[in-house]
Amino acid sequence: xxxxxxxxxxxxxxxxxxxxxxxxxxxxxxxxxxxxxxxxxxxxxxxxxxxxxxxxxxxxxxxxxxxxxxxxxxxxxxxxxxxxxxxxxxxxxxxxxxxxxxxxxxxxxxxxxxxxxxxxxxxxxxxxxxxxxxxxxxxxxxxxxxxxxxxxxxxxxxxxxxxxxxxxxxxxxxxxxxxxxxxxxxxxxxxxxxxxxxxxxxxxxxxxxxxxxxxxxxxxxxxxxxxxxxxxxxxxxxxxxxxxxxxxxxxxxxxxxxxxxxxxxxxxxxxxxxxxxxxxxxxxxxxxxxxxxxxxxxxxxxxxxxxxxxxxxxxxxxxxxx
Numbered sequence: 001x002x003x004x005x006x007x008x009x010x011x012x013x014x015x016x017x018x019x020x021x022x023x024x025x026x027x028x029x030x031x032x033x034x035x036x037x038x039x040x041x042x043x044x045x046x047x048x049x050x051x052x053x054x055x056x057x058x059x060x061x062x063x064x065x066x067x068x069x070x071x072x073x074x075x076x077x078x079x080x081x082x083x084x085x086x087x088x089x090x091x092x093x094x095x096x097x098x099x100x101x102x103x104x105x106x107x108x109x110x111x112x113x114x115x116x117x118x119x120x121x122x123x124x125x126x127x128x129x130x131x132x133x134x135x136x137x138x139x140x141x142x143x144x145x146x147x148x149x150x151x152x153x154x155x156x157x158x159x160x161x162x163x164x165x166x167x168x169x170x171x172x173x174x175x176x177x178x179x180x181x182x183x184x185x186x187x188x189x190x191x192x193x194x195x196x197x198x199x200x201x202x203x204x205x206x207x208x209x210x211x212x213x214x215x216x217x218x219x220x221x222x223x224x225x226x227x228x229x230x231x232x233x234x235x236x237x238x239x240x241x242x243x244x245x246x247x248x249x250x251x252x253x254x255x256x257x258x259x260x261x262x263x264x265x266x267x268x269x270x271x272x273x274x275x276x277x278x279x280x281x282x283x284x285x286x287x288x289x290x291x292x293x294x295x296x297x298x299x300x301x302x303x304x305x306x307x308x309x310x311x312x313x314x315x316x317x318x319x320x321x322x
Contacts, residue, residue, distance in 0.1 A: 001161070001163075001229035001231070001243045002190075002231060002234075002235045003016055003136070003138050003140070003161075003163060003235075003243070004016075004235060004236075007236065013140060013141055014138050014139070014140050015138070015139040015140075015158070016133075016136055016137075016138055017038040017051055017136060017137045017138075017139075018038065018132075018133045018134075018135065018136040018137075019036030019037075019038070019053045019055075019069075019116060019135040019136065020036065020037060020038060020039050020040055020116055021036055021037055021039075021040045021041065021116050022034045022035075022036055022100070022111050022112070022113045022116055023035050023036060023037050023041055023052075025095050025100035025111060025113060026095070027093040027095065028056065028058075030058045030059070030088055030091060031056060031057045031058035031059065031091050031093070031102055031104075032056070032057050032091075032093045032095070032100055032102045032109075032111075033054060033055065033056045033057075034054070034055050034100060034111055035052050035053075035054050035055075036052060036053045036054075036055065036116065036135070037050045037051070037052050038050055038051045038052070038053075038137075051071065051137065052071070053069055053070070053071055053135060053136075053137060054069070054070055054071075055067065055068070055069040055118070055135070056068045056069075057102050057109045058088070058091070059088065059089040059091055059104035059105070059107065060084065060086045060087070060088055060089070060252070060269070061085070061086065061087050061088075061089065061265070061268060061269050062087070062089055062105055062265070063105060063106060063107060063122070063254065063255045063256065063265050064107075064252050064253065064254050064255070064265060064269060065104065065107050065109055065120060065252065065253040066223075066250070066251075066252050067164075067250065067251050067252070067253065068248060068249075068250045069135060069162060069164065069248065069249050069250075070162070070247055070248035070249075071137045071160070071162065071247045071248070072247040073247070073248070075246075075247055077246065077248075079224070079225060079226055079246075080225050081223075081225065082223060082225060082270065083271070084223075084269055084270060085268060085269055085270070085271060089104045089105055090104070091103065091104045092104075096113075097113070098112070098113055098114055099111060099112055099113055099114075100113060106122050106123050106255065107120070107121065107122045107253070107255055108120075108121040108122070109121075116131070116132070117129060117130065117131045118130040118131075118135075120218075120253050122218065122255040123255075127216060127218045127253065127255065128166040128167050128168070128216075128218065128253070129166070129167045130164065130165065130166060130167070131167070133165075134164065134165035134166070134167075134239065135163070135164055135165070136162075136163045137160065137161075137162060137163075137247075138160065138161040138162075138163055138243070139158040139159075139160060140158055140159045140160075140161055141157070141158050141159055159245060160245065160246060160247055161243050161244065161245055161246070162243065162244055162246065162247065162248055162249035163241060163242070163243040163249070164241070164242060164243075164249055164251065165231075165236060165239040165240065165241040165242075166220065166239060166240050166241075167238060167239055168187075168214070168233055168238055168239060168240060169216060171215075172214050172215055172216055173185045173187060173214060173215040174186040174187055174212050174213075174214050174232050174233070174240060175212060175213050175214070175215075175259075176209070176211055176212040176213050176219070177191045177193070177208065177209060177210070177211065177212050177230065177232075178193070178205060178207050178208040178209035178210075178211075179205045179206060179207035179208070179209075180203075180205055181200050181201060181202065181203070181205060182203055186212065186230075186232045187232055187233040188232065188233055188234055188237075189203070189230075189232050189234060190203070190229070190230070190231055190232070190234050191203070191208075191229075191230040191232060192208075192227065192228075192229050192230075193208040193209070193210045193222075193227060193228040193229070193230070194208060194227050195207065195208055210222040210223075210224060210228045210230075210242075211266060212230070212232070212240070213259055213262050213263065213266075215259075217255065217256055217257065217258055217259060217261070217262060218253060218254060218255050218256070218262060219253075219254040219256075219262040219263075219265075219266055220240070220242075220251055220252070220253060220254070221251060221252045221254060221266060221269070221270070222242050222244070222249075222250070222251045223250040223251055223252060224244045224249070224250065226244060226245065226246075227244070227245065228242055228243070228244055229242065229243050229244075230242045231243075252269065254266050254269070279313050279314065280313075280314070281313075282311065282312070282313020282314065283310070283311060283312055283313055283314075284312075284313065284314040284315075284316055285301060285302070285305060285312055285314070285315050285316065286315075286316035286317075286318045287301070287316070287317055287318045288318055289318075289320055290318075291318075291319065291320045298315065298317070301315070302315055
């Protein structure tokens with residue numbers, strides 16, 4: 001979902017507040033936490049009337065960094081959550097005047113406390129980062145007015161969103177996001193994660209998954225079962241942005257030695273499918289759109305395969321649209 005008009009201009013329907021500074025950093029059980037105000041605080045008075053985004057980093061499995069950014073915790077979320085196979089990893093946190101660093105196995109989170117920047121690393125290599133105006137809280141549709149009976153006044157209503165944008169390197173390609181009928185490389189696309197009956201020739205799909213992998217051998221799983229909107233090098237060409245409704249956003253940075261390794265670590269976290277029975281891997285034949293058929297017709301199909309020495313495991317009796 002786009003919250004800007006071009007690179008500089010804000011969307012007139014959005015009141016954007018961005019994390020502008022890592023004001024405090026502290027170690028927490030299993031990781032670390034930073035608090036980021038919506039403007040730089042340089043003196044005591046600067047801390048008045050300013051909102052914040054709090055970000056927590058933990059490691060819930062090997063080669064996975066889990067991130068949770070929130071603006072306000074005291075609200076009823078009411079959302080179903082994915083069951084994850086957690087195996088919390090030991091973390092090592094070091095905080096100095098200039099940076100906060102959390103290490104978990106091969107992975108590192110580095111937060112610049114002077115100039116706001118969050119960098120995700122693995123095996124000493126930078127995977128991706130969050131920088132200037134890449135982490136924000138959006139009040140959307142703020143111009144909508146609602147009338148309240150007591151007292152009798154008009155109040156502006158808005159839908160809160162949390163948005164995160166992760167950097168892309170030049171030439172880095174993005175793949176995934178579930179069943180898609182658009183170009184295989186997702187760069188330049190807007191992808192909305194919401195299952196719909198849209199056919200097989202549009203950007204709408206039946207099996208959406210809020211997970212992508214890149215050619216730099218890391219993946220990002222956005223841990224929300226509700227609508228997730230991705231701007232894949234579209235709103236900003238050097239970022240993958242993703243946004244969700246509400247007051248918090250959760251995601252996992254998943255590393256691997258190659259793309260196969262990323263997928264293995266992702267499915268270790270979310271669960272792997274059961275192996276289908278052996279017969280299901282064979283060739284299937286269907287009546288398809290032949291709806292006016294009888295035993296003689298179907299037997300002729302099966303015999304035709306045998307006559308051509310084509311092995312057949314399954315015959316499917318279709319009623320036009322199965």
